Amino acid sequence: MRIATWNVNSVRSRLPRLLGWLARAEPDVLCLQETKCAAEAFPAAEIASLGYEVAAHGTGRWNGVAILSRVGLADVTRGLTDEPGYLADGALFETTEPRAIGATCDGVRVWSVYVPNGREPSHPHYQYKLRWLEALRATAATELTEERPFAVLGDFNVAPTDDDVWDVSLFTESTHVTEPERTALAALREAGLTDVFPRPLKYDHPYTYWDYRQLAFPNNNGMRIDLVYGNPAFTKVVTDCYVDRDERKGTGASDHAPVVADLEL
Numbered sequence: 001m002r003i004a005t006w007n008v009n010s011v012r013s014r015l016p017r018l019l020g021w022l023a024r025a026e027p028d029v030l031c032l033q034e035t036k037c038a039a040e041a042f043p044a045a046e047i048a049s050l051g052y053e054v055a056a057h058g059t060g061r062w063n064g065v066a067i068l069s070r071v072g073l074a075d076v077t078r079g080l081t082d083e084p085g086y087l088a089d090g091a092l093f094e095t096t097e098p099r100a101i102g103a104t105c106d107g108v109r110v111w112s113v114y115v116p117n118g119r120e121p122s123h124p125h126y127q128y129k130l131r132w133l134e135a136l137r138a139t140a141a142t143e144l145t146e147e148r149p150f151a152v153l154g155d156f157n158v159a160p161t162d163d164d165v166w167d168v169s170l171f172t173e174s175t176h177v178t179e180p181e182r183t184a185l186a187a188l189r190e191a192g193l194t195d196v197f198p199r200p201l202k203y204d205h206p207y208t209y210w211d212y213r214q215l216a217f218p219n220n221n222g223m224r225i226d227l228v229y230g231n232p233a234f235t236k237v238v239t240d241c242y243v244d245r246d247e248r249k250g251t252g253a254s255d256h257a258p259v260v261a262d263l264e265l
Helices: 015-025 044-048 124-143 179-191
Strands: 002-007 029-033 053-057 065-069 074-078 100-105 108-114 150-155 226-230 238-243 259-263
Touching: 002 015, 002 108, 002 150, 002 226, 015 044, 029 150, 044 053, 053 100, 065 100, 065 108, 100 124, 108 124, 124 150, 124 179, 226 238, 226 259
Parallel strands: 002 029, 029 108, 108 150
Antiparallel strands: 002 259, 029 065, 053 065, 074 100, 100 108, 150 226, 238 259
16 A cells, blocks of 8 residues: 655645646555645545545635545544634634544545644744644544554654754744654654654655745755654554655645655555
């Protein structure tokens, strides 16, 4: 089984590339993030033409997650247990954003997650990010009571180590590398999940995200923030894991590349 995760940065804007990648890479399951698309507007018919079922969770132009599967799609869950909301600037009430969706695909339980960015440590969005990660840990803990293969995949917006950023000195006042974020990520590992680390391809260290600005991709000024976290039943059957850097190249690419994990079930 081939399972992948990809922050597609707008599923409709990226649809030709998404369809081309599905045809080329042939994942059995693909977790998408930042679809920026209401669930009812998701291009399910076009994706179905390649043999995939779709479970989408989205409300409009921001956020949004989905799971695509050609090996079955059951027990779909939209949203985390006790998921926190966010009070946006100028809003009267908190909104629970579409950032997590779970499903069972041929006996493998997967979650596609788009962790809040956090913006900056002094911003309310940062505390929202930490609360959200705690809700993710709590949700994962309930799933880990079963022995089936289980994985959380997606854009975590956290670089697990200093090596996962091209120059950590540039992030001293920024999110993605702060100790509270990394502690929240470590809580997932303590709950029973392991970081499935991609093998290096072109460079010594695999990154998954490169900013559109300042020639970040040609200079390999990237970050590893798109992660695959699996339980022992998942990780013990992983035969390969890599970042498909080629999908970050060319016109109309997402600023993230897909992460692909192959399993021998």
